[in-house]
Amino acid sequence: MKLKSLSLENVRNYEKLRFDFPDEKIIVIQGLNAQGKTNFLESILLLSLTKTFSNAKQEDLIMWGKDFARISGVITDQKDLLSLEFFWGKTKQFPKTLKINNVKKKTEDFVGNLQVVIFTPKEMNLISDPPSIRRKYLNIILSQTDKKYLQNLINFQNTLKNRNALLKMINDKKSKEDELVFWDKKLTEEGSDIYFKRRKFISKIQESLSNNYSHVAGKENLLSIMWNKNIPESLEDIKIFYKNKIENMRGKDIITETTLSGPHRDDFSIFLNGKEISISGSRGEWRSAILALKLSEVNYIKNTTGKTPILLLDDVLSEFDPLRQKNVLNLFHAEQIIITTAHPINKPEDSRIYEVRNGVITE
Ligand SMILES: Nc1ncnc2c1ncn2[C@@H]1O[C@H](COP(=O)(O)OP(=O)(O)OP(=O)(O)O)[C@@H](O)[C@H]1O
Ligand SMILES: [Mg+2]
Structure with missing residues (x-):
């Protein structure tokens, strides 16, 4: 399973983001502290589960000062393409809405389409x-x-x-x-x-x-x-x-x-x-x-x-020495691995490197 694209609107420090995933297996997003590395991965987890399981309430995930947020993504599993959308707001005026291929779905039918494994510090x-x-x-x-x-x-x-x-x-x-x-x-x-x-x-x-x-x-x-x-x-x-x-x-x-x-x-x-x-x-x-x-x-x-889950590694590679870093990436048989890092790491094979600054991601 792979993500083809991810769009964020008013999600934490991302006001508007459209990210098209490259064909490479490994996506490295590097950036200084507090730029949006964890938020990016959290939003993928949110699209998967529609719930954070952290102490954060749904409204904490909405950009400060905004009323609603939206996460949408296109995933592919073998040849099938699926578009997922999760919309929620601070008030009843913006009710939580889940859509698959533009059709409204119940939580139980929405969750389980995007499979991820997250690994954080x-x-x-x-x-x-x-x-x-x-x-x-x-x-x-x-x-x-x-x-x-x-x-x-x-x-x-x-x-x-x-x-x-x-x-x-x-x-x-x-x-x-x-x-x-x-x-x-x-x-x-x-x-x-x-x-x-x-x-x-x-x-x-x-x-x-x-x-x-x-x-x-x-x-x-x-x-x-x-x-x-x-x-x-x-x-x-x-x-x-x-x-x-x-x-x-x-x-x-x-x-x-x-x-x-x-x-x-x-x-x-x-x-x-x-x-x-x-x-x-x-x-x-x-x-x-x-x-x-x-x-x-x-x-x-x-x-x-x-389904092969997408692997999300939030700043954990630097916990391993360079040899083990390589091992970590090889041991997981994932089709797509998204890595964030605050510290420079050696460019892994089959990877593309991006930079995140203040909620904006560039190559
Ligand atoms: N609801 C929100 N609206 C706007 N900004 C927010 C919201 N929630 C969190 N933030 C801010 O988003 C910024 C980025 O947070 P994030 O956790 O993604 O940083 P990071 O790049 O992972 O940093 P670190 O390297 O320290 O882990 C932080 O400054 C945080 O205060
Ligand atoms: Mg972080």
Whole structure:
């Protein structure tokens, strides 16, 4: 899969941009700090997911002082051309609109057409960061490969908000406890599905993780992922497990006015040769582990969707020495790789170099 063109209107610091991608496989966008490197890649991710999964709200993504924003792009997969458009605004006057080939689409039909794998310096800290970052990682990949996942996740987050509000009311004696029944049932349904899909994904990528790590590091190693909770394997068993858990925790939930159990508390750790990497691994081992994870992610997307994702590397190459930089680019079997960099890098083979300055990209 490749992007042929990308147009941005009022997206962060891009007032108007039309970028035609060259035929070269690797596109390097270099620029000083705060010129729009991350924003450029973020907009591609947005076109893929219509959601950032960062702390930014949709309105933060609109250029300051403007009312709406638009991202559109043409992608090609083998011979097929597809034009995608994502429009959103600050007020109801500019409702969120998604279009494929100029026809309006629902989120679930829009998401999953443009497959990307993003690798940012933030993800280098995937190992040491708080659990929410690891959940975000899972959400990004699962939303792209599973139509229902994103919608279910949004529903779950709404259910959680409503249930927490009700818990507060119950604790304040303004509502009755049996009002929870409705929300608990919804929570069980939606939450179990998230638990199930996340675990299925991790067990699938485990298969290639050690192999990929060994490729990156140059010698045999064992890389594995372990969840913070033991959850049953089948969806049916997960539902029973989660239902019981919610029931058992009800008293505590009311006192604390929060839902204490569920996939919103999910977390995992990474182990290298049996040792938890966040405790004993070197910085270099962290980097290689994340790289292995990303490689497994590309394979996972290929295997589940049949499409080769576009690889977005946000200023991460400079974290590797020149030899490994070359390795990184060769290890990923992508058709298109978009790299940003604040530091000069050696021109990769089959690449074209651009410069970004203040939201304007030139060759
Ligand atoms: N909504 C917005 N409207 C206008 N400008 C914005 C908006 N949001 C962010 N910016 C600005 O866009 C500029 C570019 O940000 P970006 O993160 O893309 O920089 P960068 O080139 O990746 O820099 P670095 O090398 O430091 O990572 C920043 O100055 C930022 O403040
Ligand atoms: Mg940046």
